[in-house]
Amino acid sequence: MAEYIRTGNIKLLFCFAFYLAWWVVGFNPWRPIRGLKSGWLLIPAVIFGVLALCDIWQGLDFTNGLIPGKALVFGGISCYVALLIISTRKLYRPVTSELFIIVLWATVALLEVNTLVVLGPTAPWLGWALAALCLVGATISLVCYLAFYAFDGMAAFVDGAIPLVLAGIMTGLITLCAG
Numbered sequence: 511m512a513e514y515i516r517t518g519n520i521k522l523l524f525c526f527a528f529y530l531a532w533w534v535v536g537f538n539p540w541r542p543i544r545g546l547k548s549g550w551l552l553i554p555a556v557i558f559g560v561l562a563l564c565d566i567w568q569g570l571d572f573t574n575g576l577i578p579g580k581a582l583v584f585g586g587i588s589c590y591v592a593l594l595i596i597s598t599r600k601l602y603r604p605v606t607s608e609l610f611i612i613v614l615w616a617t618v619a620l621l622e623v624n625t626l627v628v629l630g631p632t633a634p635w636l637g638w639a640l641a642a643l644c645l646v647g648a649t650i651s652l653v654c655y656l657a658f659y660a661f662d663g664m665a666a667f668v669d670g671a672i673p674l675v676l677a678g679i680m681t682g683l684i685t686l687c688a689g
């Protein structure tokens with residue numbers, strides 16, 4: 511099971527790399543390259559992302575762990591719905607795919623950590639530490655998501671890249687814990 515998580519996370523790192531490359535090329539504040547000239551980078555990002563989720567899903571244990579996996583899935587879905595309502599109706603932020611991606615990544619990362627503790631390659635104390643780091647990373651990413659339209663130029667560019675970098679770092683750490 512840990513092998514599925516490890517190989518899935520390696521694919522997820524490729525997903526993040528292509529997504530970040532698209533961001534750097536397409537949202538560069540000095541010379542953005544728009545349309546298919548940069549958009550093609552999203553094709554391998556999506557392919558690697560779907561393949562990663564297929565691998566990871568096969569390795570997850572939904573019945574055991576620090577927190578029951580089904581509760582984490584329900585929590586992720588509930589969190590997404592609540593954040594969607596709050597961000598659109600109270601904060602008037604346009605809906606983009608990034609909110610879904612951030613919540614999905616955080617939920618999957620917590621499920622992975624949970625499973626790695628059950629399987630034994632990760633000690634419970636390390637699992638709790640990784641889970642806390644995932645939640646901190648997701649919170650920072652959500653703040654960036656909500657603040658994005660308040661920025662212009664370089665500030666918007668950096669704000670949009672932060673969630674991708676954080677998710678990549680956390681995914682790398684989880685990959686190391688998976689062996």
